[in-house]
Every structure is written in structure tokens, then in C-alpha cells.
Amino acid sequence: MHEDVKKNMKLQWRPRDAMEYLLNKASGIMWAATSKAIRVELHKPFKKNIVMPQMLNMELQDLWATLDFALSFILFRSFMPLFLPRQMEMYTHACGMSNLTRLSEFILLGLSSRPEDQKPLFALFLSIYLVTLLGNLLIILAIHSDPQLQNPMYFFLSILSFADICYTTVIVPKMLVNFLSEKKTISYAGCLAQMYFFLVFGNMDSYLLAAMAIDHYVAICNPFHYVTVMNHRRCVLLLAFSAAFSCLHSLLHVLLVHQLTFCASNVIHHFFCDVNPVLKLSCSSTFMNEVVAMTEGLASVMAPFVCIIISYLRILFAVFKIPSVAGKRKAFSTCSSHLTVVTLFYGSISYVYFHPLSSYTVKDRIATVNYTVLTSMLNPFIYSLRNKDMKRGLEKLLNKVNYQRL
Known part of the structure; x- marks a missing residue:
């Protein structure tokens, strides 16, 4: 020195x-x-x-x-x-770097920079956010109020609904404020905090989807040992692992972003502080960030996805061995809701993140809306409309609320 x-x-x-x-x-x-x-x-x-x-x-x-x-x-x-x-x-x-000062704030461009688009977008995303909150809260209340829904599958579904509420709350409220504000800024610390919690709840979603796939596999392929294999202790351990790994994974990426130098533009071409758009603003090398994203980041995303694929392949082989058509239909109907959510979630994530940083465009912003906002809104409808137990649970909850009002 x-x-x-x-x-x-x-x-x-x-x-x-x-x-x-x-x-x-x-x-x-x-x-x-x-x-x-x-x-x-x-x-x-x-x-x-x-x-x-x-x-x-x-x-x-x-x-x-x-x-x-x-x-x-x-x-x-x-x-x-x-x-x-x-x-x-x-x-x-x-080291001769004293002239490179850290930015105090970023500017979020959002989905559109045209003034005439701001109010319609505000109305659209406010409606989506309210539907997301209401739908996921109803799922959580229905599961916890109905004794017949006290099993591992609905335990993970209630946690997934809670994670979806948090996931959208990290992004949408700030987005709504920016739609009506001329100064679309976010502080440096606020940007890193938003990035951290976005990564935490996004990863929790993927690991919870993997846990639900394991639950379906045990229920279909090993039904006689389902109660002992998927006991409450194992479910809590799966949840604890999902939360702990998500927090550590997010902390690693945020710390790597924190050590970058931002000395040129502070305009983020996105509607929230996602990792890739922030990395594009760095005037120091992002090689280490990209290496970690394509190794540890890829592994953390692909591990639950591979678990889901293996679980459903084994379920598929087991279903083909069922002699009756009614039994096959029941097994497929049990998994159809979960498979729909997995397809929506991982399809948009793979489109956004599995390509070079330099090719990040406006299309990626629109695709990001799919897995950050739309998937969280659609989850309650997918799981309730195609599930008789959830329909019954929601009806009991609504009847109980109406009875108490009378």
C-alpha cells in the first residue's frame, strides 16, 4: 500500500x-x-x-x-x-480511484417513458396487485381454517402464496409510485435492498415448487408411506432449507454488486432493480458477477428445476402402470395445476436470464412482468379452479365470513 x-x-x-x-x-x-x-x-x-x-x-x-x-x-x-x-x-x-464516487441514487425508466402511458399502466398494475393480494390471502386463510386441508401439499401452497405476496410487494408498490411521479428515483441502498428481497422470494418460489413436486411424487408413487415420509418435521426442514439457501444466494449476489463502481449513467432501463440491468451500468469489470451468475446462480435455479423434472418423470412412469383410466385421470389432475405454474415460472425465467448480459432488451422487461407479477396473480386461480378441495375450502371460508356478518 x-x-x-x-x-x-x-x-x-x-x-x-x-x-x-x-x-x-x-x-x-x-x-x-x-x-x-x-x-x-x-x-x-x-x-x-x-x-x-x-x-x-x-x-x-x-x-x-x-x-x-x-x-x-x-x-x-x-x-x-x-x-x-x-x-x-x-x-x-x-489505487488512484478516488475520482470514482459511488452513486447516491438510480433512475428507474419503467415499462414506458411516454407520459400518456403512465396512468393506464398505473390502473392496470394496481388492479393486478390488489387481485394478487386478495387471491393469495384467500388461499392462506382457506387452508388454515379448514382441517381437511392440513396436509403437506396445502402447507407448501400456503407458504407459496405468502412468498408471492412478498414477491410482488417488493416490486409493484415502488412501480406504482413511479407511474405517478416525475422523479422516478430509488436510492442506492433502496436499490440493493429491493434486489436482495426480489432474489430471496424468487428463489423461495422455485424451491417451494420443487418441494411441492416431491410431495406429489410421494403421494402418487408411494401413497402407503406418504404420512411418514412427508411428516411435519420434514416439511419444516424443506421450508427452512429453502429460506436459508435463498437468503445466502441473494446475499452473495448483492455483495458482488455492492463492490462494483458506478461512475457513468445512473438510469436503469427496467421497472425495478434487477441484477442484469444494474450490471450494465457498472464502469468496473462485471466478469466476476457474470461468472458467479452463470455457475452458482445457474445451479441454484436449475437444481429445483431438475428435481421437478425427475419427480414428474417418475410420476409419469407410475401413472402408466395404473390399469384404470379413472385412476390415470385423477393422478394427472392432481399434478396439472402445479405443472401449469412451473411452466409459466421457469419459461419466463429461462427467456430472461439464460442469455448474455449485452443482449438484455425491452422484450426482457415485458417477459419479467410475467414471472414477477402475472404468475403471482394467476397462482390462486390455477390452484383453486382446478382443485375440488380448494374450492370446498374457499366456499367454507366465504360462508363463515357471511355467517359472522349476519
């Missing part, structure tokens, strides 16, 4: 400096311990009287050194601005 920076860092020693120093040392110790543990694991297979070729050993050491440096750099650039802002400022000054 530059000598002037080193001198400036030694000028004052306050309690805050002591805390920063301890945090820095603690993170260094944790990283060293983790590195040592991974190195030990890497060398374990070669300790059982097996001699590692010298060339292979050198290549592994070079590979580990490269990974060690890359991960250390990511952690340094991601966490230092959060815990050590003063030192990060000195670091950027020493």
Missing part, C-alpha cells in the same frame, strides 16, 4: 479503530483457518502410501494459490466497504 496511506492509518487510534482492527484480524484468522482446513482435505487422498507426481503437486498448488487470491480479493472488496469504510477510502485513494 502507498506510504502516505500507511502513515494516515497510524495517525489516530480510537475505540472504532480498535474494533476495526479486531474485525480485520478476526476475518484474517478465520480465512487462514478455512484455507488450512481445505488444504488438509485436498491432501487427504494422497496420505495413504500414494505418491503424488511432482508435476501434479505443483499444478495443484498453483491452482490453490490462484483460488486463494481470487476469493481473498472478493471478500476484501465485498466486506471492507461495510466494516472498514475509512480504510476502504484510503485504499481507493492509493
Whole structure:
């Protein structure tokens, strides 16, 4: 580091400096311990009287050194601005980057920039949002008020409805405000918060759809052990895993966005802070973000999708073995609602995200509306109109409300 920076860092020693120093040392110790543990694991297979070729050993050491440096750099650039802002400022000054200031706000262009479109779009999306809230709330209340709907499938459906409410609430209210406002801005912190919760509830949706596919598989292919396999404890564990992994996945991507530098335009060509449109504004390299998105991001999206595909392939083989036509029809009707939602959700996601960042266009904005807003609105109709148990539960709920009013 530059000598002037080193001198400036030694000028004052306050309690805050002591805390920063301890945090820095603690993170260094944790990283060293983790590195040592991974190195030990890497060398374990070669300790059982097996001699590692010298060339292979050198290549592994070079590979580990490269990974060690890359991960250390990511952690340094991601966490230092959060815990050590003063030192990060000195670091950027020493590296000649002090003229690249962080933006305080972004401008969301929305779906249309024409003034005459704003009020019709406001009316349309307000109607969609209210229908989404009402429909999903009715699903949740119907499931929790009817004892006959207290089973794993409807447990996951109620959580999916709650996630859909949160998912649309992260995006639509700010969108509605921007339709009627001339200043369509969002703060830097607000943008990152919106991106984080959008990713959290979007990933929760995909993992809940996978959990529902597993539930259908067990119910059709192993009905006699359904109660023991899909017990309440396992359902809660599946839900906890979905929530925990979604939070960690979202945190990783938001931290990587946080370490980027935005020094040119602050206009986001979208109606919310999605990852790809924000990355297009960065004047620093987004290579690491794109690599993580195409590896960890792709794996996190494809893992539940593969689980759904495998579950339905096994269901399909099991259904073909059912001798009666009525039995086959009942099995297919059980899965049809879920398959419709999966097709809508994953079809639009694959269209938007599985192509290069440079080709992100207006069509992607329209496709994003499909899985962020329309799918959440259609879910209650898909699950209630094609499900006799849900219809009965909704009728009981409405009758109970009418009786209490009388």
C-alpha cells in the first residue's frame, strides 16, 4: 500500500479503530483457518502410501494459490466497504480511484417513458396487485381454517402464496409510485435492498415448487408411506432449507454488486432493480458477477428445476402402470395445476436470464412482468379452479365470513 496511506492509518487510534482492527484480524484468522482446513482435505487422498507426481503437486498448488487470491480479493472488496469504510477510502485513494464516487441514487425508466402511458399502466398494475393480494390471502386463510386441508401439499401452497405476496410487494408498490411521479428515483441502498428481497422470494418460489413436486411424487408413487415420509418435521426442514439457501444466494449476489463502481449513467432501463440491468451500468469489470451468475446462480435455479423434472418423470412412469383410466385421470389432475405454474415460472425465467448480459432488451422487461407479477396473480386461480378441495375450502371460508356478518 502507498506510504502516505500507511502513515494516515497510524495517525489516530480510537475505540472504532480498535474494533476495526479486531474485525480485520478476526476475518484474517478465520480465512487462514478455512484455507488450512481445505488444504488438509485436498491432501487427504494422497496420505495413504500414494505418491503424488511432482508435476501434479505443483499444478495443484498453483491452482490453490490462484483460488486463494481470487476469493481473498472478493471478500476484501465485498466486506471492507461495510466494516472498514475509512480504510476502504484510503485504499481507493492509493489505487488512484478516488475520482470514482459511488452513486447516491438510480433512475428507474419503467415499462414506458411516454407520459400518456403512465396512468393506464398505473390502473392496470394496481388492479393486478390488489387481485394478487386478495387471491393469495384467500388461499392462506382457506387452508388454515379448514382441517381437511392440513396436509403437506396445502402447507407448501400456503407458504407459496405468502412468498408471492412478498414477491410482488417488493416490486409493484415502488412501480406504482413511479407511474405517478416525475422523479422516478430509488436510492442506492433502496436499490440493493429491493434486489436482495426480489432474489430471496424468487428463489423461495422455485424451491417451494420443487418441494411441492416431491410431495406429489410421494403421494402418487408411494401413497402407503406418504404420512411418514412427508411428516411435519420434514416439511419444516424443506421450508427452512429453502429460506436459508435463498437468503445466502441473494446475499452473495448483492455483495458482488455492492463492490462494483458506478461512475457513468445512473438510469436503469427496467421497472425495478434487477441484477442484469444494474450490471450494465457498472464502469468496473462485471466478469466476476457474470461468472458467479452463470455457475452458482445457474445451479441454484436449475437444481429445483431438475428435481421437478425427475419427480414428474417418475410420476409419469407410475401413472402408466395404473390399469384404470379413472385412476390415470385423477393422478394427472392432481399434478396439472402445479405443472401449469412451473411452466409459466421457469419459461419466463429461462427467456430472461439464460442469455448474455449485452443482449438484455425491452422484450426482457415485458417477459419479467410475467414471472414477477402475472404468475403471482394467476397462482390462486390455477390452484383453486382446478382443485375440488380448494374450492370446498374457499366456499367454507366465504360462508363463515357471511355467517359472522349476519
